[in-house]
Amino acid sequence: xxxxxxxxxxxxxxxQAVAELVLSKEAEIRSVHGLALQVVGIGTASHGxxxxxxxxxxxxxxxxxxxxxxxxxxxxxxxxxxIEELIRHTQAEALLESIPVNYESGQxxxxxxxxxxxxxxHAITANKGPVIHAFAPxxxxxxxxxxxxxxxxxxxxxxxxxxxxxxxxxxxxxxxFRGILNSTTNLILTLMEQGRxxxxxxxxxxxxxxxxxxxSGDTEGWDAAIKVAILVxxxxxxPIGLGQVQRRGIDGLTEVDIRQASEAGRRWxxxxxxxxxxxxxxxxxxxxxxxxxxPLFHVMGTSSAVTFVSDVLGELTISESAxxxxxxxxxxxxxxxxxxxxxxxxxxxxSLTAA
Amino acid sequence: xxxxxxxxxxxxxxxQAVAELVLSKEAEIRSVHGLALQVVGIGTASHGxxxxxxxxxxxxxxxxxxxxxxxxxxxxxxxxxxIEELIRHTQAEALLESIPVNYESGQxxxxxxxxxxxxxxHAITANKGPVIHAFAPxxxxxxxxxxxxxxxxxxxxxxxxxxxxxxxxxxxxxxxFRGILNSTTNLILTLMEQGRxxxxxxxxxxxxxxxxxxxSGDTEGWDAAIKVAILVxxxxxxPIGLGQVQRRGIDGLTEVDIRQASEAGRRWxxxxxxxxxxxxxxxxxxxxxxxxxxPLFHVMGTSSAVTFVSDVLGELTISESAxxxxxxxxxxxxxxxxxxxxxxxxxxxxSLTAA
Numbered sequence: 001x002x003x004x005x006x007x008x009x010x011x012x013x014x015x016q017a018v019a020e021l022v023l024s025k026e027a028e029i030r031s032v033h034g035l036a037l038q039v040v041g042i043g044t045a046s047h048g049x050x051x052x053x054x055x056x057x058x059x060x061x062x063x064x065x066x067x068x069x070x071x072x073x074x075x076x077x078x079x080x081x082x083i084e085e086l087i088r089h090t091q092a093e094a095l096l097e098s099i100p101v102n103y104e105s106g107q108x109x110x111x112x113x114x115x116x117x118x119x120x121x122h123a124i125t126a127n128k129g130p131v132i133h134a135f136a137p138x139x140x141x142x143x144x145x146x147x148x149x150x151x152x153x154x155x156x157x158x159x160x161x162x163x164x165x166x167x168x169x170x171x172x173x174x175x176x177f178r179g180i181l182n183s184t185t186n187l188i189l190t191l192m193e194q195g196r197x198x199x200x201x202x203x204x205x206x207x208x209x210x211x212x213x214x215x216s217g218d219t220e221g222w223d224a225a226i227k228v229a230i231l232v233x234x235x236x237x238x239p240i241g242l243g244q245v246q247r248r249g250i251d252g253l254t255e256v257d258i259r260q261a262s263e264a265g266r267r268w269x270x271x272x273x274x275x276x277x278x279x280x281x282x283x284x285x286x287x288x289x290x291x292x293x294x295p296l297f298h299v300m301g302t303s304s305a306v307t308f309v310s311d312v313l314g315e316l317t318i319s320e321s322a323x324x325x326x327x328x329x330x331x332x333x334x335x336x337x338x339x340x341x342x343x344x345x346x347x348x349x350x351s352l353t354a355a
Numbered sequence: 356x357x358x359x360x361x362x363x364x365x366x367x368x369x370x371q372a373v374a375e376l377v378l379s380k381e382a383e384i385r386s387v388h389g390l391a392l393q394v395v396g397i398g399t400a401s402h403g404x405x406x407x408x409x410x411x412x413x414x415x416x417x418x419x420x421x422x423x424x425x426x427x428x429x430x431x432x433x434x435x436x437x438i439e440e441l442i443r444h445t446q447a448e449a450l451l452e453s454i455p456v457n458y459e460s461g462q463x464x465x466x467x468x469x470x471x472x473x474x475x476x477h478a479i480t481a482n483k484g485p486v487i488h489a490f491a492p493x494x495x496x497x498x499x500x501x502x503x504x505x506x507x508x509x510x511x512x513x514x515x516x517x518x519x520x521x522x523x524x525x526x527x528x529x530x531x532f533r534g535i536l537n538s539t540t541n542l543i544l545t546l547m548e549q550g551r552x553x554x555x556x557x558x559x560x561x562x563x564x565x566x567x568x569x570x571s572g573d574t575e576g577w578d579a580a581i582k583v584a585i586l587v588x589x590x591x592x593x594p595i596g597l598g599q600v601q602r603r604g605i606d607g608l609t610e611v612d613i614r615q616a617s618e619a620g621r622r623w624x625x626x627x628x629x630x631x632x633x634x635x636x637x638x639x640x641x642x643x644x645x646x647x648x649x650p651l652f653h654v655m656g657t658s659s660a661v662t663f664v665s666d667v668l669g670e671l672t673i674s675e676s677a678x679x680x681x682x683x684x685x686x687x688x689x690x691x692x693x694x695x696x697x698x699x700x701x702x703x704x705x706s707l708t709a710a
Contacts, residue, residue: 021667025526025667028526028528029526032526033525033526158667158668159668159671160519160522160523160524163519163522163523164515164518164519164523166522167515167518167521167522167523167693168515168518168519168522168523168689169515169689170388170688170689170692170693170696171380171383171384171387171388171688171689171692172685172689173383292647295653295674298650298653305672312376312380312513312681312682312685312688313513313514313675313682313685314675314676314677314678314682315675315676315677316514316673316674316675317660317672317673317674317675318671318672318673319671319672319674320668320669320670320671320672321669321670322669322670323669326667327667327668327669330527330667330668333525333526333667334523334524334525334526334527337525337526338522338525341525
């Protein structure tokens with residue numbers, strides 16, 4: 001049994017779901033992968049910090065934070081003064097970061113991930129900011145330390161998009177993709193088809209915990225555009241920023257638009273896409289009116305889907321339903337296990353070995 | 356640059372597509388993966404055998420076989436007397452086998468794969484027979500030699516199903532799956548919806564090169580059932596044989612059935628599924644009448660799809676369109692690259708590293 005020490009930065013919905021998943025999967029990860037996961041530090045902006053080289057109790061941390069308590073009360077002395085100090089003073093094998101996204105700069109997450117990699121940890125994030133703003137330097141830094149920078153949870157939550165390309169599709173060239181990558185707007189459009197106004201649909205999505213209090217990151221297409229830029233940069237090998245994604249949101253769509261489409265047997269969807277044209281890539285996000293023959297027509301509510309067109313496989317589509325903090329947390333856990341488990345080339349995964 | 360010597364057993368549609376893919380992807384595999392692929396032996400039942408330790412010309416082999424020629428005429432002396440001797444006398448790093456499936460015993464493919472593994476080669480097959488009849492012993496034999504037994508191409512052609520579970524979904528428990536896994540019957544049903552009789556639809560599918568001259572393996576559900584048994588055995592960890600899959604084909608469906616469903620806005624599909632019930636798994640293949648709310652309703656022609664329900668991700672669906680010998684060949688090539696490339700945990704795939 002090998003002990004894997006972890007540092008969690010961010011302990012909101014996703015960070016807490018990581019803790020719950022580690023608790024519920026502990027026995028299985030020990031028996032199948034021979035790994036004992038141990039959280040030795042938790043850093044938050046609003047609930048304090050905690051560290052214990054012998055391992056923190058995740059159930060106690062969850063209880064404390066949910067009661068509005070401060071993590072400092074069960075940390076080992078001395079308590080670090082801030083997250084940077086926590087990272088510097090914690091011996092861990094991997095950092096799992098899930099703080100809120102900063103679209104403009106990717107900070108402070110980039111700083112945290114950089115510190116972790118410089119100290120020889122694997123750096124795993126659920127945060128799109130560091131990927132869009134620092135994919136190349138963080139990947140290079142990881143490689144120079146023999147470690148990994150991983151971000152499976154940034155696009156389609158825990159659905160394995162990046163590992164699919166990394167392991168499942170070697171020597172394939174991604175020529176184009178098309179999909180629905182923002183759950184919140186897809187839910188809003190579904191609710192509008194059921195007769196709600198845009199504002200009422202947004203309010204309902206907020207009540208369900210899907211839309212944020214300021215929904216503009218989703219409704220104006222920013223979240224979808226950042227995901228498109230990440231897929232183009234990482235999977236197509238053409239580094240682009242948000243400015244290179246043509247972006248329109250769903251905020252221009254009215255109840256009348258939705259009803260007229262519906263009466264014609266059609267549906268509005270916020271469609272993402274990118275296409276290789278010579279050396280460059282054209283990338284876009286915008287509302288499109290789809291007919292029932294379009295596979296994306298059938299993606300409803302918070303579901304999402306992406307169709308990849310490559311030189312070797314024609315169309316390959318991945319879709320997921322029912323995303324949430326738990327599926328995002330699973331994306332991070334999958335990254336972690338892939339970073340620390342023995343190479344699959346040398347030893348096949350026991351789950352793929354017959355009893 | 357590392358030279359990887361390969362032995363191809365079977366040189367029909369799929370074997371020839373492997374050769375074409377190796378030719379077309381040669382430069383990319385050299386530059387991205389640092390691997391020089393070299394075919395040092397080809398064994399066929401009807402076109403003879405060839406070996407050359409310095410590498411055979413694939414374009415010449417393709418030309419010869421397509422003109423009905425015999426591979427022996429460009430083999431180095433002495434020419435092996437049969438495939439077993441070819442395997443014994445060829446120094447190769449991997450064997451890629453794509454001979455016709457034998458549902459009953461999995462032979463002679465199991466023997467070829469066993470010989471290859473015993474000689475320290477990786478064993479890669481596109482053939483369902485060895486997986487259904489010998490998954491456990493071939494996997495154990497591979498492990499005992501530090502090699503791999505891989506079979507990505509056996510289910511949904513080159514769509515990365517097994518690597519998805521191996522690398523993308525660690526510590527996930529597959530609880531159930533449901534899908535359309537046989538392209539031929541799906542095409543026949545699509546053609547019947549367009550007004551053809553069962554026999555005319557089968558004839559058309561044969562003309563398109565999709566259905567075999569004896570279509571019963573597809574129409575009676577055998578091909579679908581063997582794929583279900585493979586997924587249950589490999590991904591659910593519950594070894595089952597063909598006898599444990601409840602099987603009905605589409606041969607009982609009439610034009611009247613299809614038309615009546617169509618008039619009601621519904622569609623018949625050959626649906627595959629399996630579900631964990633305690634320690635055991637219930638597995639089935641059979642025609643079902645689906646309504647438009649079912650995601651499988653929209654899988655048309657030769658497309659296929661499977662939805663996996665796991666404890667960590669809810670529903671995850673993979674679908675592919677336009678399968679063919681080239682996509683099957685890609686599944687084998689992906690297996691090969693994953694067997695021989697340096698561990699991704701140690702060195703990230705260059706395709707995922709920013710320029």
